Amino acid sequence: MKPASFEYHRPASIEEALKLLAEHGAEAKLISGGQSLVPMMNMRLASPSHLIDINDLSELAGVRKRGDLIEIGTLTRHQEVASSSLASEHCPLVSQAASTIGHYAIRQRGTLGGSLAHADPAAQMPLVARTLDARITLASHAGERELASADFFQAAMTTAVRPDEMIVRVSFPVQQAGERFSFKLFSRRHGDYAIVSVAVVLGTQEGRVTKLHVGVGGATPVPVRLDTVLEELLGKTPDEPWLRSVGLAVYHALTPEESARIPAIYRKELTQSLVSQALKELLAEQEMEPV
Structure with a gap:
């Protein structure tokens, strides 16, 4: 199939792009890499009357360090994030996840902002965010506003972005002393969307766990971070019983939707397994292999 007819715009400035969004509102869609939007348009799942191409807005691209944050522009390609020395050094979870997106050609075109705006439940960057x-x-046109990722993702492929708004940048906290990161996914074939993916942040000090964040994508309509169920596991030694406790807590916390193609229990067990693998590898890196 081919897309429905639309009017094409290529603004030369952010101001011009925002003016077009203010003028056309919900009838307009932004396009940068087009890795998600173009297939949807071809299948008539999306039929914008106006397509606003922001590829000339180079000021919206790039990875920068600002104090204790890594700031990434919305137009930054996934491959640039994956290969960024700044991201790798100061926020390695972001570069790890970006390196797993699709195939090389997709990473060369797809953008961080596009992935967040599309908000696919199985996508890597929404989970990391x-x-x-x-x-x-x-x-x-009214100015800027900043949202926490927990408020940004509202439902599957639904975000808090208003019709007259565009994502301009994303800020990630830099890695702190004693922290380690891991990103894991499981898909049927290399390059496919993940059935389940997990992102883990582990902090230790003097042999005890000081921080534990577990994010899960693909199992629920929006990516989730399972903090509350893991609070009682902080301050403990990461031994084998501790690992089992983390796995069970994650398993019982998830409530995936039932599907004939992928049963909910399969996603729960797969998530439990991926989290356990990630934690074992992180502990081994820290020479704290559980006994």
């Missing part, structure tokens, strides 16, 4: 509690900055 939620796990790290990233701050997402939106711009409109």
Whole structure:
């Protein structure tokens, strides 16, 4: 199939792009990499009357360190995030996750902002943003506003972005001393969307767990961070019983929707397994293999 007819715009400035969004509102869609939007348009799942191409807005691209934050522009390609020395050094979970997105050609075109705006429950970058509690900055003609990732993702493929707004940048906290990160996913074939993916942040000090964030994608309509169920496991030694407790807590906390194609219990067990693998590897890196 081919997309429905639309009017094409290619603004030369952010101001011009925001003016077009204010003028056309819900009838307009932004396009950068087009890795999600173009297939949806071809299948008539999306039929914008106006397509606003922001690829000329180079000021919206790039990875920067600002104090204790890594700031990434909305137009930054996944491959640039994956290969960024700044991201790898100061926020390795972001670069790890970006390196697993699709195939090389997709990473060369797809953008961070596009992935967040599309908000596919199985996508990598929404999960990382939620796990790290990233701050997402939106711009409109009225100015800018900043949202926590927990408020940004509202439902499957639904975000808090208003029709006259665009994502301009995303801010991730830098890695703290004693922290380690791991990203794992399971898919049927390399490059496919994950059936389940997990992002883990582990902090230890003097042989005890000081921080534990577990984010899960693909199991629920929006990525989730399972903090509350893991609070009682902080301050403890990460031995084998501790690992089993984490796995069971994650298993019981998830409530995936039942599906004939992928049963809910399969997603729960798969998530439990991926979290356990991630934690074992992180503890081994810290020479704290559980006994």
